[in-house]
Amino acid sequence: MIKLAKSAGFCFGVERAVNLAYSNASLSNIFTFGPIIHNDFVTNDLKLKGVEIAYELTPRIKNVIIRSHGVGENIYKQADHLGINIIDATCPYVKKIHNLVKQHIILGQSIIIIGDKLHPEIIGINGWTNDNAIIIKDEFDSNIPLLDNTKSYFVVAQTTYKQEVVNRIIQLLEENHITFNYVHTICSTTTKRQQEARSLAKNVDTMIIVGGRNSSNTKKLFEICLSECKNSLCIENASELAKIKFNKDSDIGITAGASTPKYIIDDVISYINNTIKGEISNGL
Template sequence: MKVLLAENAGYCFGVKRAVELAIKTAQDNDNKVYTLGPLIHNNSAVDMLKEKNVFSVDDINNVEGNNIIIRSHGVGKDIYDYCSEKKINLNDATCPFVKKIQKIAYEMYNKGYNIIIIGDKSHPEVQGINGWCDNKAIIGKNLEEFYLIDFNKIEKYAVVVQTTMPQDTFFAVKEYLISLGLTLEFYNTICFATKERQQAVLDLSKKVDAMLIVGGKHSSNTKKLAEIAKKNCDTFLIETAKDIDLEKIKTYDIIGVGAGASTPDFIINEVMDLINEL
């Protein structure tokens, strides 16, 4: 059996930065620190952070002490305003690429544009972006959802996209919106790390018999990698090496391994080691 690892697998710049900031904040305070929601969508990484005194809360009122970490997905403007009013110390681990989208949404909304977000309305990144335009964004995650939305040709629209969306989704929605004859400003805000990982998995999935995509099952970018790989070969989404169906995997000659942007290196290495031992 042969096993191949996709290029650019594992932590992206934004996730690596967020994890390092959270650990440093805990060390500097010599006490528990809290993130507003899981810092990243990976259970193994979250467990590792707990061991380093970094804990997740869903409600800002449950934060003990005077420090809070904004997770990599970002939050709405109201959280910043609340922390400023209550004099809570913000440690901002928002991914710089997400910050860019928030800035676009805020500025274009204040210029009179309606904000369109191509993304999953249940994802914290999208919810945070929406919070920079008074939670009035028009949101859809695929072409089918945009077909159901009524647009006003008198209005102006600024279009941004969740950092982890597939490129083909962005371009399909863009083509459809243009066909409606709307006044539009487009911003392709899919981050380069997402583009690189998706292309690497696409290329590798054409060369192997099966793909293992490693990452949190609630991770948007990980799930999209699995969707891409499935177009070309049998694909299995796993969180750790323990999730591998060894008897099934043994039936393949060449195995490809890809990993989401929030997957720690030690998890990827455990998967590679296990497959190499078969």
């Protein structure tokens, strides 16, 4: 039987960003600042419709879509200086973090961001701290021993980060007598998606995670599923299943990253279903 996680696929923020990109595709000289989402199928389709990708702002650009990951304050200032029209598709949950860190800088606190320093969301958040935030990836991060217990810190986390990693870091800060206040900023959809993936992976023979290879949340889903089901596969589309043999008596779980369109998930389900002639049900 095929079991599909209920929360698989686009989250609210990604769906909003993609819809904004498609609805504004007819505008002249329109670009997204970085890929609108981490999914090549979507970005390639948008390119065919005239929406290109830019990694810096230039006078050639007349309209720019800020992707769901968000950007630093300097990008807004540059766009204003160049007379570029901004279509802001920043996820509202990410926008909230931007506002929070800016407010707490005004209050005199130093900022700690828990997350991957190379992830565009973290780069964007740090851009609202004048790039002065301390970024901590995990409990082994070399920045932790360098924290000053005479200072006051404000702590936020990447919206797609694992809650258990954040919890361990918060515990370490407490053990090191660091003065801080932490605001929970992990997206509830991310938490729900990860919980569903873990629960589903525990109860199937094969677990399939569908998503872009550059997608952070897809990678985390794969790590979670692999810890519960050793026969876990991460794929971008149904064509990658051609060499996989499915047993019609096996239970197969499917989840997908927040940047995975519904049609790709449907293709995967259809391929497996046609291969094993199984039934499809909601996994959770």
